[in-house]
Amino acid sequence: MTRVFINGFGRIGRTLFRQILTGDTGLDIVGINDIASLETCAYLLRYDSVYGPLPAEVVTGPGWIEVAGRRIAFSQQADLRALDLSGVDVVLECTGRATTRTVAEAGIDAGARDVLISGPSAAADATVVLGANDQDLGDARIVSNASCTTNAIAPLLRLLDLGLGIETAHVTTIHCYTGSQPTVDAPGPSPERSRAAAVSMIPTSTSAAAQVVGVLPEFRSRLSIAAVRVPCLSVSAIDAVIQTHEDIEQPVADFLKEALAESPLIGLTSDPCVSTDLRARPESLVLALPETMTTGPRQLRLLGWYDNEWGFSARMIDMARRMAARSGPLG
Template identity: 60%
Template sequence: MRLAINGFGRIGRTILRQILALPADAGIELLGVNDIAPLGACAYLFQYDSTFGPYPGRVETAPETLVVDGRYIPFTHSDDLKRIDLSGVDVLLDCTGVARSSDVARRGLDAGARKVLISGPSPAAELTVVLGANEDQLGDARIVSNASCTTNGLAPLIKVIHGIAGIETAHMTTIHCYTNSQPMVDAPRGNLARSRAGALSMVPTTTSATHLVNEVLPELAGRISGAAVRVPSASVSAVDLVIQLAQDCREDAFVSALRAAIDASPILGWTDQPLVSSDLRARPESLVLAGPETRMTGPRQVRVFGWYDNEWGFSARMLDVARLMA
């Protein structure tokens, strides 16, 4: 599989770390990276990461090239992909956050890439895919959205629980670390609460996950509501989900069935340990269920809680979905 990365921000750099950690026979060839920032700054931010720590190998630069552990990665600086030759690229990973119009999303195809995978929700995508929820619908779509980090954690869990006992209704709260969509100090934003300093307060806000769950699991459309609270933490988020089941269940039977389904999933995890958010940093799962937090009130109401590294886990799913597309 031959890949290229457009946009070398949080997700682009995390994807590169994961590619470099793969064995030589993993079958992934990175043909290049594009970002409008200076190469020296990109190399520095790749080498020294405040969340995941310093890169353990050697990072250097050469003319128009990022060199990591002796591996030469062509590096371009175009704000329009149509100026770059992407012929030979099976999947372009668009990690810019700006591929929201069909014109912008198609630029990778116009430059020669066979397909484009967008690292976030995008109305320009032909299809939104979440691994563990609707990857069987992928077909030959050429412009695909990988949804959001929260949707990647929520949708597979929803599908598992719906298969166990059915879902009448559910409400999800994502307890989400702050992101660069929030200011570090109070500054005007369209959403007044989101205009407050992200690292100083818990900020109630909205989430795109519930809309996206409706899209990837249409059989549950209209049954799932959700909200978000941005919290003063730089890494790892959580899903707190309360569900009204369609069938009566005993708590022990429900937990046993849930645990078995999670254990069988390649992208979901389970822990019986009393973990905190920092313990989940750089975990590759879409969601890690906290077993001690699972409980029922009566025969139909269940509460489940799970952790997800919203950067590392999401980046892992980008590579997984790219494999399916290629």
């Protein structure tokens, strides 16, 4: 069993907890750290506006949280170095603060073997997206799991490039609003990101543009990515227009069904779905076959859904297992 420690009990930290609690992940949560009130963290775990109430009893006590009879240590340290993390295989670093080396390596300084960061980080030893650049994991001890959108786009581009040959690609991510946006108009990092998140569709930038090229450098001059934030609480989408090198001879739906028949990363749906239908799907991306189009012999349009919290957390679990498997769990 891989021993993991969750640092940061926000959206991703709690989503990871739910998946590990209810699934056969091979991970054992040995501790949680968050500077917020223990009672508040327990309440937000018990009641979730996206995924609904947790199907288990949640109780708390001094320095611990107990869920479904499983008691887990809960600390409130601003600096992980104040804790003893000896015996921890992987710190799931979910604070959003691990953008400097000092913060990123704090878990290792506290005694853990590896750190997996739940977002882009230039401080990581490697950025790895499963299905895109798995081979880059190597023996990196501090790993970035990139972003949810990067996990949705990069494996798809790699698949299509290998199977059809991509000349150029443009991808628009249609992303639900997040905690980085204001609920009412307020000064922000850009004029459009200063507007109320749940009222308007908001054109903006995305870190996925640099992240995808970082894990797939061969796309540096072949790819553009745009983003629109939309007033939805969960589940995002990508709309991709692909120009292929050669004529597309096989029906695209048939190609996708064959190529993705056993893929745990990219799913398919033949149903006329809307975004809420894809909530809590574990794949990095679910392609909507009814939305697949071709224009002429070499232009392909694809629409794919992704639960930007649940699917991303599922990849963190996969990555944590892979990191621990390099030399076996410490426990």
